[in-house]
Amino acid sequence: MDNYLVYLGVAMATVMLPGPAVILTLNNSIQRGLSRTFSGIVGIALAILLVSVISATSLGVVLAKSAFAFTIIKIIGAIYLVYLGIKTFNSKSTPNAQTKLKESTFEKCFAEGFFISISNPKTIVFFMSIFPQFIDLSKAYVPQFIILASTFSVLIMVIHTAYAIFASLAKEKLSSDRGNGILNKITGSVFIGFGVGLVASSK
Numbered sequence: 001m002d003n004y005l006v007y008l009g010v011a012m013a014t015v016m017l018p019g020p021a022v023i024l025t026l027n028n029s030i031q032r033g034l035s036r037t038f039s040g041i042v043g044i045a046l047a048i049l050l051v052s053v054i055s056a057t058s059l060g061v062v063l064a065k066s067a068f069a070f071t072i073i074k075i076i077g078a079i080y081l082v083y084l085g086i087k088t089f090n091s092k093s094t095p096n097a098q099t100k101l102k103e104s105t106f107e108k109c110f111a112e113g114f115f116i117s118i119s120n121p122k123t124i125v126f127f128m129s130i131f132p133q134f135i136d137l138s139k140a141y142v143p144q145f146i147i148l149a150s151t152f153s154v155l156i157m158v159i160h161t162a163y164a165i166f167a168s169l170a171k172e173k174l175s176s177d178r179g180n181g182i183l184n185k186i187t188g189s190v191f192i193g194f195g196v197g198l199v200a201s202s203k
Contacts, residue, residue: 004147007134011152014126015159020081020116020194025160027088027187029167032104037164039106043113045156051118052149055127074121081119081195084112089188 016022021044028037117123127149135144 003134007130007148008151008155010130011155012159015152015155020120020191021113021156022160022163023187023190023194024113024116025163026167028104028109029164030170032109034164034168036104036106036109037168038161040109040113041157041160041164043110043115044117044160045153047114047117048123048156049149049153051123052127052131052145052152055124055131056145056149076119078195080115081191084116085188085191085193085195087188088184088191091184091188 025037025041025044028040131145131148134148135141
């Protein structure tokens, strides 16, 4: 496998870019606590690992070449982002923090992270564009693919955990009723914006 360090840099920069998954991690850390945030991060990482596997199969080729299949998945992803955005935007802050934590189960946080990542078809196109640049065709393909895909998922775990820790440091300032309300409005608007942008974007 050629230029692994270069791939590492590209992958790190990609994971660090603000997107729906990053926003979800930050919001979870502030409002739901680190343990539930980590559950969401695991969901994101597993979804990305699955997407990378899809990108290496014939299904990935179909999704990349078929405008119809790409559009269908893109619309599904956009609908989910808009739904999550509206739900977050309209959610009311509760004075009882324990009540809010009970409402946000580990399964719910995991599912949100998983579906946000699995429903973005551009991730498949990204992997299909990036992976070939760092694979040595004179060597076995599968071991190289496993290394690249695993590296990306591990970086998600590490970088998102770092984001979550930093966000938790600001929790005291943002965990008031007023702070939660403002955060919900901002986060919800961002999710809706990502959803609209996903539909409006070209392949």
